[in-house]
Amino acid sequence: MFELDLRSRSPMYEQLVEKIKDLIINNVLKPDEQLPAVRVLAGELTINPNTIQKAYRELEHRGYIYSVPGKGSFVRPAVTGDNTARLHALENELSRIVSEMLFLGASPADIITLIKAQLSKDEGGKPDD
């Protein structure tokens, strides 16, 4: 399904969380689609099931998936509640990154171009595919 970087400083469960979050955001994993069972994924990635479980728990905590005891884990159709808080945090991150890119010598035009490219790419992929 995907690979983990064993050499990365970031813990494996965190890498898992980010990877799966990206799959959901980019609509590769559709709403209500079932995620691979913990043991299955653990087998494929040859890592400890506990690590998978920790990642799933984290994803559930962050509102990206929901778990049904005895059935499995599924992609949450719409993100829950307080998006504004999360959006605000993202806006800050975005501002920080833009500032740093300018500091490192990127031109404003480059940045705008980059953003627009990303926007059109995501717009194409997001609507019910």
Place this chain on the structure above:
Amino acid sequence: MFELDLRSRSPMYEQLVEKIKDLIINNVLKPDEQLPAVRVLAGELTINPNTIQKAYRELEHRGYIYSVPGKGSFVRPAVTGDNTARLHALENELSRIVSEMLFLGASPADIITLIKAQLSKDEGGKPDD
């Protein structure tokens, strides 16, 4: 000067690095300006001087400041080479964030507006303020 979040998952020295990096990027700390002495900042933040020093050393490694033993720590005037790698990483971060903002319901127009605001703000703030 600024505050640290003692509860945060990211270590105090890392928070310090980010805070100071931001002050440099946003030209609040000018080139060759002296940073607060290790012990002084440690006193103000009521944390251990070693922690400050760890942050300063990290900033030095990343090319944002230089420390002269016996004299003090200062803002490095121009960023040292090799920005392309860092810029590439930032582009990826930026793409990821834009995707997530769209996923959480932000409109493309909002995002463009936000970026442009940031660009003009930084452009105004960077040259000799």
Place this chain on the structure above:
Amino acid sequence: MFELDLRSRSPMYEQLVEKIKDLIINNVLKPDEQLPAVRVLAGELTINPNTIQKAYRELEHRGYIYSVPGKGSFVRPAVTGDNTARLHALENELSRIVSEMLFLGASPADIITLIKAQLSKDEGGKPDD
């Protein structure tokens, strides 16, 4: 594994960095091989674990090793980009040393011989030993 000179002007962690760097350069420590654990090495050298960690972190910054929290520290397989700057610095050092050797009475022939010996030794030692 090796010894440190407690009287030396250069700090212990710096000596450690140089020693380990040499072991990596001379292929004694192979790519992806695990370095001794921080506490283990600290025990063997009877110095503080923090000192070892400082050395390891420095080696990581310089691109010679990578550390994975909870797993260990390992030799980085290939050196990361940007070698030109480092190479330039080494060329200068080399020129300086040759000049000084001449000044101290070494003959040009001796120096050439010495270099060639080193070149053939390293060439023999580098590929899969």
Place this chain on the structure above:
Amino acid sequence: MFELDLRSRSPMYEQLVEKIKDLIINNVLKPDEQLPAVRVLAGELTINPNTIQKAYRELEHRGYIYSVPGKGSFVRPAVTGDNTARLHALENELSRIVSEMLFLGASPADIITLIKAQLSKDEGGKPDD
């Protein structure tokens, strides 16, 4: 006469030592030539006379100059005594540098070329000019 890098991590007296040593090695300062008086040099470089004095003391200790109380400091005509020890140290340094250059991707041919260029340059400059 020359400049010091105030931003450098290496202490000013050490920079002075290296600079003057280079001038002697490259025969810019001739044997028995008098070095600038401590106060004069301190004035030119706008640094503390104590720093100059420390550098001169160090140079004397290393055998590059001699001081005549009340008269001044002079370039020592021939280096004193045990060159073999110093030469041995330099050979080791040289070997280390060659190894590292190879490790960083320099070709043996490049290194030989570099050495020969340095040798002919120094040979031209050394004999009693």
Place this chain on the structure above:
DNA sequence: GTGGTCTAGACCACG
């Protein structure tokens, strides 16, 4: 078990 963070406190070299 691993690396990592943080503290408290001592000592050193530099200018």
Place this chain on the structure above:
DNA sequence: GTGGTCTAGACCACA
């Protein structure tokens, strides 16, 4: 006064 080194010892997260 400055930054830097080192120790001793506690605690945490990860796998």
